[in-house]
Amino acid sequence: xxxxxxxxxxxxxxxxxxxxxxxxxxxxxxxxxxxxxxxxxxxxxxxxxxxxxxxxxxxxxxxxxxxxxxxxxxxxxxxxxxxxxxxxxxxxxxxxxxxxxxxxxxxxxxxxxxxxxxxxxxxxxxxxxxxxxxxxxxxxxxxxxxxxxxxxxxxxxxxxxxxxxxxxxxxxxxxxxxxxxxxxxxxxxxxxxxxxxxxxxxxxxxxxxxxxxxxxxxxxxxxxxxxxxxxxxxxxxxxxxxxxxxxxxxxxxxxxxxxxxxxxxxxxxxxxxxxxxxxxxxxxxxxxxxxxxxxxxxxxxxxxxxxxxxxxxxxxxxxxxxxxxxxxxxxxxxxxxxxxxxxxxxxxxxxxxxxxxxxxxxxxxxxxxxxxxxxxxxxxxxxxxxxxxxxxxxxxxxxxxxxxxxxxxxxxxxxxxxxxxxxxxxxxxxxxxxxxxxxxxxxxxxxxxxxxxxxxxxxxxxxxxxxxxxxxxxxxxxxxxxxxxxxxxxxxxxxxxxxxxxx
Numbered sequence: 371x372x373x374x375x376x377x378x379x380x381x382x383x384x385x386x387x388x389x390x391x392x393x394x395x396x397x398x399x400x401x402x403x404x405x406x407x408x409x410x411x412x413x414x415x416x417x418x419x420x421x422x423x424x425x426x427x428x429x430x431x432x433x434x435x436x437x438x439x440x441x442x443x444x445x446x447x448x449x450x451x452x453x454x455x456x457x458x459x460x461x462x463x464x465x466x467x468x469x470x471x472x473x474x475x476x477x478x479x480x481x482x483x484x485x486x487x488x489x490x491x492x493x494x495x496x497x498x499x500x501x502x503x504x505x506x507x508x509x510x511x512x513x514x515x516x517x518x519x520x521x522x523x524x525x526x527x528x529x530x531x532x533x534x535x536x537x538x539x540x541x542x543x544x545x546x547x548x549x550x551x552x553x554x555x556x557x558x559x560x561x562x563x564x565x566x567x568x569x570x571x572x573x574x575x576x577x578x579x580x581x582x583x584x585x586x587x588x589x590x591x592x593x594x595x596x597x598x599x600x601x602x603x604x605x606x607x608x609x610x611x612x613x614x615x616x617x618x619x620x621x622x623x624x625x626x627x628x629x630x631x632x633x634x635x636x637x638x639x640x641x642x643x644x645x646x647x648x649x650x651x652x653x654x655x656x657x658x659x660x661x662x663x664x665x666x667x668x669x670x671x672x673x674x675x676x677x678x679x680x681x682x683x684x685x686x687x688x689x690x691x692x693x694x695x696x697x698x699x700x701x702x703x704x705x706x707x708x709x710x711x712x713x714x715x716x717x718x719x720x721x722x723x724x725x726x727x728x729x730x731x732x733x734x735x736x737x738x739x740x741x742x743x744x745x746x747x748x749x750x751x752x753x754x755x756x757x758x759x760x761x762x763x764x765x766x767x768x769x770x771x772x773x774x775x776x777x778x779x780x781x782x783x784x785x786x787x788x789x790x791x792x793x794x795x796x797x798x799x800x801x802x803x804x805x806x807x808x809x810x811x812x813x814x815x816x817x818x819x820x821x822x823x824x825x826x827x828x829x830x831x832x833x834x835x836x837x838x839x840x841x842x843x844x845x846x847x848x849x850x851x852x853x854x855x856x857x858x859x860x861x862x863x864x865x866x867x868x869x870x871x872x873x
Contacts, residue, residue: 371623376472378454384472387622389458392474394424396454399433399477400497402652406539407504408436408446408479414607414632416502416563418459420475423660432652433477435492439505439539441483449627450479458618458629462746469634470622482542486535493546494555499652501546502561503573505539507760508809510564512572518579526580533584540576544585547577551591556647559597559654561640565680566764567672570598570641597645599654600668602675606741607632608749633747635737639663639671663728670726677719679738681765685715685782686742687754688789692799692859698754699745706860710867712739714782721778722769756807758790759814759832767834774839781850784843785866788850789859791828794818799858822851 371387374380381391403420405412416434423429438446450457455476462468482489493501503509513520519540520526529541536542543560550558560577562569574596581588607630614631618624642664644654658664665671683698689710690701701707716735723731742749766786773780794811795818796804806815813831821828825848829835835844853862865871 373619373623373625376453376456376458376624376626378456381456381472384622384624387624388470389622389624390469390471392421392425392456392472394427394430394474396433396474396477398431400431400651401435401477401492401495402429402432402497402650403434403500403502404437404493404495404498405434405502405504406437406439406493406542407506407509408438409504410609410630410632411603411605411607412504412563413457413473413476413630414459414461415603415605415636415638416504417475418471418473418636419638419657419660419662421471421473423656424475426659428656428659429652432475434475435477435498436479437482437489437492438479439482439489439509439537439542442481446628447479447481450476453626453628455479458622458624458626460614460618460629460631461634462631462744463634464740464744464746466746467634468746470618489542490545490549493542494549494553496553496555498550498558499646499650500559500561500654501543502563503539504563506757507564507566507764508757509539510572510576511538511540512576514572517575519576529580530583538580540573540580543577544581544588547592547596548585548588551588551595556650557595557597557645559599559644559646561599561601561654563601563603563638565603565676567676567768568600568669570600570643574598595645597643599641599643600672601641602637602639602668602672604638604675604679605632605636606744606747606749608747608753611748613748631747633741633744635741636661637663637675639665639668641668642666665727670724671729673723674726674729674731674734676765677722677769678716678735680761681719681769681786682711682715682738682742683754684758684761684765684790685786686711687751688758688786688793689859689863691751691755691793691804692789692854693863694798696751697745698749698751699743701751702739702742706863706867708739710782710863711742712736714867715786718773718779718782719769721776722772752805752807755793757809758794759808759810762787762790763833770843771837771839774842781846782866784846785850785863787829787834787847788854791818791821791847791851792854792859795821822848822855825851 385391562573695701817828817831
């Protein structure tokens with residue numbers, strides 16, 4: 371099979387190679403959606419949903435214009451343009467089945483670092499009807515306790531002092547909406563697709579709190595013209611590896627420099643809360659036709675996904691690494707770890723959830739374990755372990771605090787925190803250095819090294835050692851951590867799941 375470079379002109383030939391191609395007209399698309407954060411997950415998830423909507427003949431003429439707010443690690447602008455903004459999405463099931471599709475919903479791209487004026491103008495354009503974001507939780511610079519931007523962080527300080535040369539997402543949105551309002555632009559939906567609770571509310575709070583200090587006259591316009599729906603998104607999507615690029619070339623004969631590979635499962639739950647001007651070309655509610663669950667209340671689905679999938683990912687990551695596992699599928703295939711996650715951790719978390727209409731909770735939990743077992747997407751333990759200081763408070767500590775307050779079982783959840791602390795100490799059980807990827811790595815690692823003797827200090831450093839249950843948590847956490855050090859992670863975990871004392 372000859373190799374062909376992916377482009378619009380090559381689609382007809384590619385279609386004969388067992389790859390689905392866009393069959394809708396891509397020539398006259400309007401960038402009605404501007405997305406901030408062109409990454410692997412977005413291309414496997416939201417962009418694919420829009421692609422399928424266009425295949426159905428709905429939202430015809432709609433395209434996504436992509437904007438990144440951080441410097442690209444490779445020449446993305448040139449690569450994407452040379453491929454006519456097309457890329458290959460490979461989806462793999464746990465049984466080894468695979469599908470490949472060329473996704474055509476992206477219509478353009480720019481990087482705001484090199485073209486900040488162009489980014490603001492694109493976001494503000496009359497044609498823009500939806501702005502969506504996948505920038506990870508840390509990109510919001512949010513102070514959850516205050517319900518506003520974290521004013522002491524340097525990027526936020528910059529945007530306060532230089533509102534017309536922003537660097538944060540909230541700063542760019544403020545500048546764009548200010549320009550849109552001055553130009554008489556219409557209503558707009560601003561949609562966070564990031565993985566943390568109440569994401570739409572957090573985004574709105576960030577934007578309004580920044581505008582109150584930099585553009586107070588814009589606040590009322592935003593309140594009247596912008597909607598911030600909550601959403602829950604789910605699809606396990608590891609970073610693209612050179613092996614995936616080679617696989618696509620060898621199996622399908624496609625030379626694609628920015629493909630993406632994901633699992634075959636996906637879910638998107640979106641709040642029915644949109645702001646649309648009369649005559650809009652794109653109605654977000656149409657996403658239901660592509661399989662999105664458009665609902666009145668996202669919170670039950672959000673809690674289910676964050677506490678079960680993401681919480682279990684974190685609970686699995688740290689003991690697995692300490693036990694010598696580096697791949698997620700290999701770790702969950704270990705009978706002890708599988709029992710810990712499915713029969714202990716998930717069961718302790720379940721009483722903290724709300725009923726989610728249409729969801730069978732035991733089936734959902736079994737499905738999660740099956741997804742974790744998917745060796746065909748090569749997900750890594752270190753990916754799950756990264757940025758624990760951002761993940762742990764929402765994914766693990768919030769349900770733990772609820773369990774403590776309601777006197778619910780929580781031993782295995784506390785063990786997850788202890789394994790995290792042992793991981794952060796920086797060396798594995800063979801004395802080998804652990805690569806720590808966390809914005810608070812230096813602070814937390816130092817606290818973790820002394821956590822066995824001073825558990826309270828570590829919990830406070832992690833931001834989870836306060837409140838009425840702090841003393842009880844500190845004692846239980848200290849016992850679990852001591853057991854990990856004395857017995858080793860596997861033996862300590864065996865005692866835990868078998869209900870034996872830790873001493």
